[in-house]
Amino acid sequence: MTLGRFSFELHAIDSGSAARAGTFHTPHGPVEMPAFMPVGTQGTVKGLTVESLGASGAQMILANTYHLALRPGEEVVRDLGGLHAFCGWNGPILTDSGGFQLFSLAHNTSITEDKAIFRSHVDGRAFELSPERAVAIQEALGSDVAMVLDHVVALPNDEAAIRDATERTIRWARRCRDAQTRGDQALFAIVQGGLDGPLRVECARRLAEMDFPGYAIGGLSVGEEPADMYRILDCTVPAMPEARPRYLMGVGRPQDMLEAIRRGIDLFDCVLPTRNGRNALAFTDAGPVRLRNLQYERDPRPLEEGCPCAGCRHSRGYLRHLFMVGEMLGPVLVSLHNLTYYQRLLGQARRAICEGKFSELADEKLRGWGVFAS
Protein backbone atom coordinates (compact mmCIF):
# COMPACT_ATOMS: atom_id res chain seq x y z
CA MET A 1 0.00 0.00 0.00
CA THR A 2 1.17 3.52 -0.74
CA LEU A 3 -0.17 6.65 0.86
CA GLY A 4 1.59 9.87 0.01
CA ARG A 5 5.08 9.61 1.41
CA PHE A 6 4.20 6.56 3.45
CA SER A 7 3.97 2.96 2.40
CA PHE A 8 3.80 -0.43 4.00
CA GLU A 9 5.31 -3.44 2.27
CA LEU A 10 4.63 -6.90 3.59
CA HIS A 11 7.59 -9.22 3.08
CA ALA A 12 6.45 -12.42 4.70
CA ILE A 13 3.74 -14.02 6.76
CA ASP A 14 4.83 -16.77 9.10
CA SER A 15 3.78 -20.24 8.03
CA GLY A 16 2.58 -21.34 11.44
CA SER A 17 1.01 -18.17 12.80
CA ALA A 18 -0.39 -14.76 11.86
CA ALA A 19 3.00 -13.15 12.44
CA ARG A 20 4.18 -10.96 9.60
CA ALA A 21 7.30 -9.08 8.58
CA GLY A 22 7.25 -5.86 6.61
CA THR A 23 8.69 -2.40 6.14
CA PHE A 24 6.90 0.82 6.92
CA HIS A 25 8.36 3.74 4.96
CA THR A 26 8.18 7.25 6.36
CA PRO A 27 9.62 10.63 5.32
CA HIS A 28 12.38 10.05 7.87
CA GLY A 29 13.25 6.55 6.80
CA PRO A 30 12.05 2.98 7.00
CA VAL A 31 10.88 0.97 9.98
CA GLU A 32 11.37 -2.77 9.85
CA MET A 33 8.39 -4.50 11.39
CA PRO A 34 7.57 -6.02 13.77
CA ALA A 35 9.16 -3.05 15.50
CA PHE A 36 9.56 -1.68 18.98
CA MET A 37 9.55 2.08 19.63
CA PRO A 38 11.35 3.33 22.74
CA VAL A 39 9.24 5.85 24.62
CA GLY A 40 10.52 9.41 24.69
CA THR A 41 7.55 11.14 26.24
CA GLN A 42 9.15 14.54 26.71
CA GLY A 43 11.31 14.50 23.62
CA THR A 44 13.96 12.29 25.20
CA VAL A 45 14.22 8.61 25.88
CA LYS A 46 15.16 9.04 29.52
CA GLY A 47 18.87 8.85 30.12
CA LEU A 48 19.94 8.12 26.57
CA THR A 49 21.62 10.20 23.90
CA VAL A 50 20.25 9.85 20.39
CA GLU A 51 23.55 8.19 19.47
CA SER A 52 23.13 5.40 22.00
CA LEU A 53 19.47 5.15 21.07
CA GLY A 54 20.52 4.54 17.48
CA ALA A 55 23.15 2.07 18.65
CA SER A 56 20.43 0.09 20.43
CA GLY A 57 18.92 -0.64 17.04
CA ALA A 58 15.87 1.59 17.42
CA GLN A 59 14.48 2.98 14.18
CA MET A 60 11.42 4.86 15.37
CA ILE A 61 10.68 6.52 18.69
CA LEU A 62 7.58 7.84 20.40
CA ALA A 63 6.90 11.23 21.93
CA ASN A 64 3.86 12.65 23.64
CA THR A 65 1.50 15.39 22.54
CA TYR A 66 0.15 16.31 25.96
CA HIS A 67 3.51 16.50 27.69
CA LEU A 68 5.22 18.46 24.91
CA ALA A 69 2.28 20.84 24.54
CA LEU A 70 2.56 21.60 28.23
CA ARG A 71 6.33 21.99 28.17
CA PRO A 72 7.92 23.52 26.21
CA GLY A 73 4.76 24.13 24.11
CA GLU A 74 4.33 23.00 20.52
CA GLU A 75 5.13 26.47 19.13
CA VAL A 76 8.53 26.35 20.79
CA VAL A 77 9.24 22.98 19.24
CA ARG A 78 8.00 24.20 15.85
CA ASP A 79 10.11 27.38 16.07
CA LEU A 80 13.17 25.28 16.87
CA GLY A 81 12.69 23.35 13.66
CA GLY A 82 10.18 20.69 14.63
CA LEU A 83 10.50 17.61 16.81
CA HIS A 84 13.28 15.94 14.80
CA ALA A 85 15.58 18.94 14.95
CA PHE A 86 14.48 19.74 18.49
CA CYS A 87 15.45 16.40 19.98
CA GLY A 88 18.13 15.46 17.46
CA TRP A 89 16.51 12.24 16.32
CA ASN A 90 16.46 12.10 12.55
CA GLY A 91 14.62 8.81 12.26
CA PRO A 92 10.88 8.37 12.25
CA ILE A 93 8.92 9.70 15.22
CA LEU A 94 5.40 8.81 16.28
CA THR A 95 3.52 11.09 18.63
CA ASP A 96 0.89 9.78 20.95
CA SER A 97 -2.17 12.01 21.07
CA GLY A 98 -2.63 12.45 24.79
CA GLY A 99 -5.48 9.95 24.86
CA PHE A 100 -3.61 7.78 27.30
CA GLN A 101 -3.33 10.73 29.68
CA LEU A 102 -7.13 10.82 29.78
CA PHE A 103 -6.68 7.53 31.59
CA SER A 104 -3.45 8.02 33.53
CA LEU A 105 -4.35 11.54 34.67
CA ALA A 106 -8.09 10.86 34.89
CA HIS A 107 -8.30 12.25 38.42
CA ASN A 108 -7.78 15.77 37.10
CA THR A 109 -9.45 15.47 33.74
CA SER A 110 -13.01 15.89 32.58
CA ILE A 111 -14.32 14.77 29.22
CA THR A 112 -17.16 16.10 27.12
CA GLU A 113 -18.15 15.21 23.60
CA ASP A 114 -16.30 18.23 22.31
CA LYS A 115 -13.03 17.88 24.18
CA ALA A 116 -11.08 16.80 27.21
CA ILE A 117 -10.15 19.39 29.81
CA PHE A 118 -7.04 18.60 31.82
CA ARG A 119 -5.93 20.34 34.91
CA SER A 120 -2.23 20.44 34.13
CA HIS A 121 -0.27 18.06 36.33
CA VAL A 122 2.55 20.62 36.23
CA ASP A 123 0.90 23.82 37.45
CA GLY A 124 -2.81 23.09 37.68
CA ARG A 125 -3.80 25.33 34.79
CA ALA A 126 -6.61 24.19 32.51
CA PHE A 127 -5.45 22.57 29.29
CA GLU A 128 -7.93 21.65 26.61
CA LEU A 129 -7.43 18.82 24.21
CA SER A 130 -9.97 18.30 21.45
CA PRO A 131 -9.45 16.01 18.45
CA GLU A 132 -8.72 19.11 16.36
CA ARG A 133 -6.27 20.48 18.90
CA ALA A 134 -4.52 17.10 19.19
CA VAL A 135 -3.97 17.09 15.44
CA ALA A 136 -2.87 20.72 15.37
CA ILE A 137 -0.33 20.14 18.12
CA GLN A 138 1.04 17.05 16.42
CA GLU A 139 1.29 18.92 13.13
CA ALA A 140 3.22 21.68 14.87
CA LEU A 141 5.49 19.09 16.45
CA GLY A 142 6.00 17.57 13.03
CA SER A 143 6.07 13.88 13.87
CA ASP A 144 5.93 11.32 11.06
CA VAL A 145 2.99 9.51 12.56
CA ALA A 146 0.26 11.18 14.59
CA MET A 147 -2.27 9.30 16.65
CA VAL A 148 -5.95 10.15 16.82
CA LEU A 149 -7.22 11.37 20.16
CA ASP A 150 -8.92 8.40 21.76
CA HIS A 151 -10.82 7.90 24.97
CA VAL A 152 -9.10 5.38 27.20
CA VAL A 153 -10.95 4.12 30.26
CA ALA A 154 -9.75 2.03 33.18
CA LEU A 155 -10.54 -1.68 33.25
CA PRO A 156 -12.60 -3.30 34.50
CA ASN A 157 -15.39 -0.84 33.81
CA ASP A 158 -19.11 -1.08 33.20
CA GLU A 159 -20.36 -1.93 29.75
CA ALA A 160 -22.05 1.41 29.15
CA ALA A 161 -18.90 3.39 29.99
CA ILE A 162 -16.77 1.27 27.68
CA ARG A 163 -19.33 1.52 24.88
CA ASP A 164 -19.53 5.28 25.36
CA ALA A 165 -15.75 5.70 25.27
CA THR A 166 -15.49 3.48 22.21
CA GLU A 167 -18.17 5.38 20.30
CA ARG A 168 -16.50 8.66 21.23
CA THR A 169 -13.17 7.30 20.04
CA ILE A 170 -14.71 6.55 16.64
CA ARG A 171 -16.28 10.01 16.36
CA TRP A 172 -13.06 11.65 17.47
CA ALA A 173 -11.09 9.61 14.92
CA ARG A 174 -13.18 11.11 12.13
CA ARG A 175 -12.76 14.61 13.53
CA CYS A 176 -9.00 14.10 13.72
CA ARG A 177 -8.87 12.97 10.12
CA ASP A 178 -10.99 15.93 9.01
CA ALA A 179 -8.68 18.30 10.89
CA GLN A 180 -5.51 17.16 9.17
CA THR A 181 -3.76 19.72 6.98
CA ARG A 182 -0.30 18.27 6.46
CA GLY A 183 0.40 15.70 3.74
CA ASP A 184 3.62 14.44 5.26
CA GLN A 185 2.15 13.05 8.47
CA ALA A 186 0.33 9.75 8.70
CA LEU A 187 -2.58 9.56 11.10
CA PHE A 188 -3.23 6.24 12.82
CA ALA A 189 -6.62 5.34 14.25
CA ILE A 190 -7.04 3.57 17.59
CA VAL A 191 -9.36 0.67 18.32
CA GLN A 192 -10.98 0.74 21.74
CA GLY A 193 -13.62 -1.52 23.30
CA GLY A 194 -12.27 -2.73 26.61
CA LEU A 195 -12.40 -6.50 27.02
CA ASP A 196 -15.55 -6.78 24.91
CA GLY A 197 -14.56 -8.81 21.84
CA PRO A 198 -17.55 -8.01 19.61
CA LEU A 199 -17.25 -4.31 20.49
CA ARG A 200 -13.55 -4.37 19.59
CA VAL A 201 -14.36 -6.00 16.24
CA GLU A 202 -17.10 -3.49 15.53
CA CYS A 203 -14.79 -0.61 16.41
CA ALA A 204 -12.02 -1.98 14.18
CA ARG A 205 -14.40 -2.37 11.23
CA ARG A 206 -15.90 1.07 11.54
CA LEU A 207 -12.45 2.65 11.75
CA ALA A 208 -11.30 0.56 8.79
CA GLU A 209 -14.12 2.06 6.72
CA MET A 210 -12.49 5.46 7.21
CA ASP A 211 -9.30 4.14 5.63
CA PHE A 212 -6.47 5.27 7.89
CA PRO A 213 -2.82 4.62 6.99
CA GLY A 214 -2.38 2.61 10.15
CA TYR A 215 -4.36 1.15 13.03
CA ALA A 216 -3.60 0.75 16.68
CA ILE A 217 -5.16 -1.19 19.51
CA GLY A 218 -5.38 0.92 22.63
CA GLY A 219 -6.73 0.52 26.11
CA LEU A 220 -4.99 -2.77 26.84
CA SER A 221 -2.34 -3.68 29.39
CA VAL A 222 -4.03 -1.38 31.85
CA GLY A 223 -4.34 -3.93 34.62
CA GLU A 224 -6.25 -6.79 32.99
CA GLU A 225 -4.97 -10.38 32.93
CA PRO A 226 -2.59 -11.15 30.04
CA ALA A 227 -4.97 -13.89 28.91
CA ASP A 228 -7.70 -11.28 28.47
CA MET A 229 -5.41 -9.16 26.35
CA TYR A 230 -4.47 -12.12 24.14
CA ARG A 231 -8.14 -13.03 23.79
CA ILE A 232 -8.93 -9.50 22.59
CA LEU A 233 -6.03 -9.65 20.13
CA ASP A 234 -7.32 -12.97 18.82
CA CYS A 235 -10.59 -11.42 17.73
CA THR A 236 -9.53 -7.83 17.01
CA VAL A 237 -6.46 -8.23 14.83
CA PRO A 238 -8.26 -10.15 12.05
CA ALA A 239 -10.73 -7.27 11.83
CA MET A 240 -7.94 -4.77 11.16
CA PRO A 241 -6.88 -4.06 7.56
CA GLU A 242 -4.14 -6.45 6.50
CA ALA A 243 -2.40 -3.90 4.29
CA ARG A 244 -1.79 -1.42 7.10
CA PRO A 245 0.58 -1.46 10.05
CA ARG A 246 -1.03 -2.78 13.21
CA TYR A 247 0.20 -1.18 16.38
CA LEU A 248 -0.44 -2.47 19.90
CA MET A 249 -0.07 0.55 22.13
CA GLY A 250 1.80 0.41 25.41
CA VAL A 251 2.87 -3.22 25.19
CA GLY A 252 4.83 -4.64 26.70
CA ARG A 253 6.80 -7.34 28.36
CA PRO A 254 8.88 -9.48 26.01
CA GLN A 255 6.39 -12.36 26.23
CA ASP A 256 3.49 -10.01 25.49
CA MET A 257 5.18 -8.80 22.33
CA LEU A 258 5.80 -12.32 21.07
CA GLU A 259 2.22 -13.30 21.80
CA ALA A 260 1.02 -10.22 19.96
CA ILE A 261 3.33 -10.74 16.99
CA ARG A 262 2.03 -14.31 16.79
CA ARG A 263 -1.43 -12.79 16.41
CA GLY A 264 -0.44 -10.32 13.69
CA ILE A 265 0.76 -7.16 15.46
CA ASP A 266 3.53 -5.13 13.77
CA LEU A 267 4.42 -2.32 16.13
CA PHE A 268 4.89 -1.73 19.84
CA ASP A 269 5.94 0.87 22.34
CA CYS A 270 6.40 0.49 26.06
CA VAL A 271 8.05 2.26 28.96
CA LEU A 272 9.11 -1.03 30.52
CA PRO A 273 12.65 -1.32 29.14
CA THR A 274 13.51 2.22 30.21
CA ARG A 275 11.51 2.46 33.42
CA ASN A 276 12.60 -0.96 34.59
CA GLY A 277 16.11 -0.18 33.47
CA ARG A 278 16.11 2.86 35.73
CA ASN A 279 14.82 0.65 38.51
CA ALA A 280 17.59 -1.94 38.19
CA LEU A 281 15.69 -4.63 36.33
CA ALA A 282 17.38 -5.99 33.23
CA PHE A 283 15.77 -8.20 30.60
CA THR A 284 17.70 -11.25 29.42
CA ASP A 285 17.01 -14.49 27.60
CA ALA A 286 17.08 -16.21 31.00
CA GLY A 287 14.38 -13.88 32.37
CA PRO A 288 14.58 -10.69 34.39
CA VAL A 289 17.71 -9.87 36.39
CA ARG A 290 16.98 -7.72 39.45
CA LEU A 291 20.38 -6.19 39.72
CA ARG A 292 19.97 -4.95 43.29
CA ASN A 293 19.70 -8.53 44.50
CA LEU A 294 22.57 -9.73 46.68
CA GLN A 295 23.18 -12.72 44.42
CA TYR A 296 24.80 -10.43 41.83
CA GLU A 297 27.26 -8.78 44.21
CA ARG A 298 30.22 -10.79 42.90
CA ASP A 299 28.76 -11.88 39.57
CA PRO A 300 31.46 -11.32 36.93
CA ARG A 301 29.18 -12.06 33.97
CA PRO A 302 27.64 -9.42 31.71
CA LEU A 303 23.85 -9.20 31.75
CA GLU A 304 23.69 -11.12 28.49
CA GLU A 305 26.54 -13.00 26.88
CA GLY A 306 27.07 -11.67 23.36
CA CYS A 307 25.01 -8.50 23.84
CA PRO A 308 26.68 -5.61 22.00
CA CYS A 309 25.40 -2.86 24.30
CA ALA A 310 27.74 -0.66 26.33
CA GLY A 311 26.31 -2.01 29.58
CA CYS A 312 27.37 -5.52 28.73
CA ARG A 313 30.99 -4.44 28.68
CA HIS A 314 30.66 -4.49 32.48
CA SER A 315 29.98 -7.20 35.03
CA ARG A 316 26.66 -7.59 36.79
CA GLY A 317 28.59 -6.94 39.99
CA TYR A 318 29.67 -3.52 38.70
CA LEU A 319 26.17 -2.64 37.48
CA ARG A 320 24.79 -3.64 40.88
CA HIS A 321 27.36 -1.42 42.53
CA LEU A 322 26.26 1.54 40.40
CA PHE A 323 22.67 1.11 41.59
CA MET A 324 23.59 0.52 45.22
CA VAL A 325 25.53 3.75 45.41
CA GLY A 326 23.03 5.69 43.32
CA GLU A 327 25.27 6.49 40.39
CA MET A 328 23.36 7.71 37.33
CA LEU A 329 25.36 5.47 35.02
CA GLY A 330 23.46 2.45 36.36
CA PRO A 331 20.05 3.55 35.05
CA VAL A 332 21.68 4.75 31.84
CA LEU A 333 23.45 1.49 31.08
CA VAL A 334 20.58 -0.80 32.02
CA SER A 335 18.08 1.30 30.04
CA LEU A 336 20.42 0.97 27.10
CA HIS A 337 20.78 -2.75 27.65
CA ASN A 338 17.02 -3.27 27.87
CA LEU A 339 16.36 -1.31 24.70
CA THR A 340 19.10 -3.23 22.95
CA TYR A 341 17.57 -6.45 24.22
CA TYR A 342 14.14 -5.46 22.91
CA GLN A 343 15.55 -4.48 19.51
CA ARG A 344 17.47 -7.72 19.21
CA LEU A 345 14.39 -9.68 20.17
CA LEU A 346 12.33 -7.96 17.50
CA GLY A 347 15.12 -8.51 14.98
CA GLN A 348 15.13 -12.20 15.78
CA ALA A 349 11.36 -12.24 15.37
CA ARG A 350 11.58 -10.59 11.95
CA ARG A 351 14.16 -13.11 10.77
CA ALA A 352 12.19 -16.04 12.14
CA ILE A 353 9.02 -14.85 10.39
CA CYS A 354 10.83 -14.60 7.07
CA GLU A 355 12.09 -18.13 7.60
CA GLY A 356 8.65 -19.37 8.63
CA LYS A 357 9.95 -20.32 12.05
CA PHE A 358 8.36 -17.78 14.35
CA SER A 359 6.67 -20.33 16.58
CA GLU A 360 9.94 -22.10 17.24
CA LEU A 361 11.55 -18.82 18.21
CA ALA A 362 8.65 -17.88 20.47
CA ASP A 363 8.65 -21.26 22.17
CA GLU A 364 12.38 -21.07 22.75
CA LYS A 365 12.20 -17.57 24.20
CA LEU A 366 9.22 -18.31 26.42
CA ARG A 367 10.99 -21.40 27.73
CA GLY A 368 14.07 -19.32 28.55
CA TRP A 369 11.95 -16.79 30.42
CA GLY A 370 10.14 -19.58 32.24
CA VAL A 371 6.68 -18.67 30.93
CA PHE A 372 4.17 -20.79 29.05
CA ALA A 373 2.82 -19.96 25.63
CA SER A 374 -0.72 -18.59 25.65
Added chain:
RNA sequence: GGGGGGUUUCCCGAGCGGUCAAAGGGGUCAGACUGUAAAUCUGAUGGCUUAGCCUUCACAGGUUCGAAUCCUGUACCCCCCA
Protein backbone atom coordinates in the same frame (compact mmCIF):
# COMPACT_ATOMS: atom_id res chain seq x y z
C1' G B 1 41.32 18.75 90.68
C1' G B 2 35.95 21.08 90.50
C1' G B 3 31.16 21.58 87.80
C1' G B 4 27.87 20.12 83.85
C1' G B 5 26.17 17.00 79.63
C1' G B 6 26.09 12.29 77.32
C1' U B 7 26.25 6.51 76.18
C1' U B 8 19.19 3.53 72.69
C1' U B 9 18.19 -2.00 68.35
C1' C B 10 23.56 -2.16 61.69
C1' C B 11 24.17 3.72 61.64
C1' C B 12 21.95 8.53 62.92
C1' G B 13 18.26 9.64 66.28
C1' A B 14 13.25 10.00 69.30
C1' G B 15 11.64 8.07 73.89
C1' C B 16 12.39 10.01 79.95
C1' G B 17 7.98 4.63 85.19
C1' G B 18 3.42 0.68 82.38
C1' U B 19 -0.16 1.27 75.93
C1' C B 20 8.17 -0.18 74.11
C1' A B 21 11.05 -5.10 70.55
C1' A B 22 11.19 0.64 71.31
C1' A B 23 8.95 6.85 66.64
C1' G B 24 11.44 8.86 62.34
C1' G B 25 15.45 8.82 58.86
C1' G B 26 19.54 6.07 56.61
C1' G B 27 21.42 1.43 55.35
C1' U B 28 20.30 -3.55 54.08
C1' C B 29 16.98 -7.47 52.13
C1' A B 30 12.89 -8.55 48.93
C1' G B 31 8.90 -7.19 45.58
C1' A B 32 6.34 -4.07 41.95
C1' C B 33 6.66 -1.27 37.43
C1' U B 34 3.10 -2.49 30.24
C1' G B 35 0.62 4.49 24.57
C1' U B 36 6.04 7.56 31.67
C1' A B 37 2.91 13.08 37.08
C1' A B 38 7.84 6.95 38.13
C1' A B 39 16.30 7.47 38.46
C1' U B 40 9.71 5.77 41.52
C1' C B 41 6.66 3.05 44.79
C1' U B 42 5.57 -1.06 48.40
C1' G B 43 6.88 -4.52 52.21
C1' A B 44 10.39 -6.60 55.70
C1' U B 45 14.41 -5.53 58.96
C1' G B 46 16.53 -8.74 67.58
C1' G B 47 15.56 -14.30 68.07
C1' C B 48 12.14 -18.38 68.15
C1' U B 49 8.65 -24.16 68.25
C1' U B 50 5.30 -16.69 66.16
C1' A B 51 -2.84 -15.33 68.52
C1' G B 52 2.63 -16.67 72.16
C1' C B 53 7.44 -16.87 74.22
C1' C B 54 12.60 -15.38 74.89
C1' U B 55 16.72 -11.72 74.76
C1' U B 56 17.68 -6.25 74.08
C1' C B 57 18.26 0.49 75.30
C1' A B 58 27.17 1.17 77.99
C1' C B 59 28.32 -2.35 82.42
C1' A B 60 27.12 -3.94 87.61
C1' G B 61 23.86 -3.49 91.53
C1' G B 62 19.36 -1.31 93.67
C1' U B 63 14.12 1.01 94.13
C1' U B 64 9.22 -0.56 92.20
C1' C B 65 3.66 -4.83 91.16
C1' G B 66 6.38 -2.97 86.71
C1' A B 67 12.60 0.35 84.49
C1' A B 68 15.37 2.23 78.07
C1' U B 69 13.07 5.68 81.52
C1' C B 70 14.31 6.59 88.95
C1' C B 71 18.82 5.72 92.51
C1' U B 72 24.17 4.07 93.45
C1' G B 73 28.78 2.66 91.60
C1' U B 74 32.09 1.62 87.25
C1' A B 75 33.86 2.56 82.17
C1' C B 76 34.24 5.69 78.05
C1' C B 77 33.01 10.50 75.37
C1' C B 78 31.96 15.98 75.24
C1' C B 79 31.80 21.07 77.40
C1' C B 80 33.09 24.84 81.20
C1' C B 81 36.28 26.42 85.44
C1' A B 82 41.34 25.72 87.73
